[in-house]
Amino acid sequence: MSDEALSARMAAQIATWQATGDRRSIFLSCYAMMTSNMFAGVTTGRFADRVWVDQLIHNFADYYFVALDAYEAQHPHLPEVWRLAYDMARQPETPVVQSLLLGVNAHINHDLVLVLADMLEPEWADLAQSKREERHRDYCEVNAVIAETTDRVQDEVVEPYARLMNLIDVVCGPLDEWCTAKLLRNWRADVWEQAIRIVENPDQTERQTLRQQADARALRRIELLRDSGDVGARVFGYPLRWLGRLRML
Numbered sequence: 001m002s003d004e005a006l007s008a009r010m011a012a013q014i015a016t017w018q019a020t021g022d023r024r025s026i027f028l029s030c031y032a033m034m035t036s037n038m039f040a041g042v043t044t045g046r047f048a049d050r051v052w053v054d055q056l057i058h059n060f061a062d063y064y065f066v067a068l069d070a071y072e073a074q075h076p077h078l079p080e081v082w083r084l085a086y087d088m089a090r091q092p093e094t095p096v097v098q099s100l101l102l103g104v105n106a107h108i109n110h111d112l113v114l115v116l117a118d119m120l121e122p123e124w125a126d127l128a129q130s131k132r133e134e135r136h137r138d139y140c141e142v143n144a145v146i147a148e149t150t151d152r153v154q155d156e157v158v159e160p161y162a163r164l165m166n167l168i169d170v171v172c173g174p175l176d177e178w179c180t181a182k183l184l185r186n187w188r189a190d191v192w193e194q195a196i197r198i199v200e201n202p203d204q205t206e207r208q209t210l211r212q213q214a215d216a217r218a219l220r221r222i223e224l225l226r227d228s229g230d231v232g233a234r235v236f237g238y239p240l241r242w243l244g245r246l247r248m249l
Contacts, residue, residue, distance in 0.1 A: 003039050003054075006061055010035065013068075024089045026096060027103025033152060035061065037145050046145075047138045052119075056139075059119060063111040081106045081218040088222075102222065108187050109218035114211060116195035124199045139192060143185050 001009075010032040017025035038057050047053040070078040071086050085102040088094050094102075120135070127135070194217075198210045 001058060003057075006058065007032065007036060007039070009065070010061075022090060023092070023094065023096075023099050024086060024103070026099045027085075027089065027107075030100055031064070031103070031107065034146060034149050037149050038142065041141070041145055047141055048134045049138055052135065053138050056115065056119065059115050060107075060112060063115055064107055067106070067111070079106070079110055079215050081110045081215050081222060084219070084222050104184070105187075105218055105221050108184070108191060109221060110214045112188070112191045113194045113198070113214040116191065117198040117207075117211065120195060121199045136192065139188070143188060146184050 010028060014025050014028050014032060017023075017028070035057060038053070041047060042050045042054050042057070067078060067082040068086075069075075071082060085106040089099045089102050116139075124132070194210070194214060198207050201207045201210060
């Protein structure tokens with residue numbers, strides 16, 4: 001699928017959901033915006049290996065749409081984290097920020113671990129250390145793209161659903177943007193470490209177990225999201241080790 005075709009598929013799905021009031025559009029609108037900015041970064045030479053990053057974008061999107069198709073078909077092998085994320089996001093009483101983070105959690109803490117493992121496993125043993133470091137730098141550069149997109153997400157995605165976000169901005173200043181960027185940096189750093197553990201494990205059975213654990217970790221985070229509400233969801237902006245000490249993860 002070309003970049004244009006992927007963007008068009010996302011836009012069509014968003015329009016369908018918005019027309020029917022399906023709040024799954026909240027996360028996908030955010031994701032489409034991030035994807036568009038990633039495509040722009042690839043085009044402008046922001047990444048060292050533009051071919052690898054473009055493949056990462058498309059493989060990542062494939063996982064999203066496979067999960068969506070499985071959910072719509074009520075497939076029994078749909079990852080539980082996606083089943084809960086979609087079920088909760090469709091409920092009108094689910095807070096806007098929570099609806100957004102449900103999708104972010106499932107797509108990063110579950111899908112991205114597996115996407116990275118899929119891409120790195122065949123090449124990792126033969127990659128020079130310098131190339132491994134380049135892969136990681138390109139992966140981390142995505143954090144900057146995410147941070148640069150956060151304001152637009154709040155203004156163009158969250159704001160139409162929650163007009164009171166203006167009041168929160170006045171009271172808290174850039175707290176929402178800071179917490180969101182910090183949250184995703186933490187999660188994505190976690191994901192890279194998980195993927196490398198999978199890739200470097202010599203035992204095939206253990207690798208499969210590590211892959212399955214991605215769903216369990218993401219599910220633990222959903223429990224916190226489910227119980228925290230709209231404003232409480234922002235506690236995710238704190239370092240994961242703090243939340244672990246509080247037994248919130």
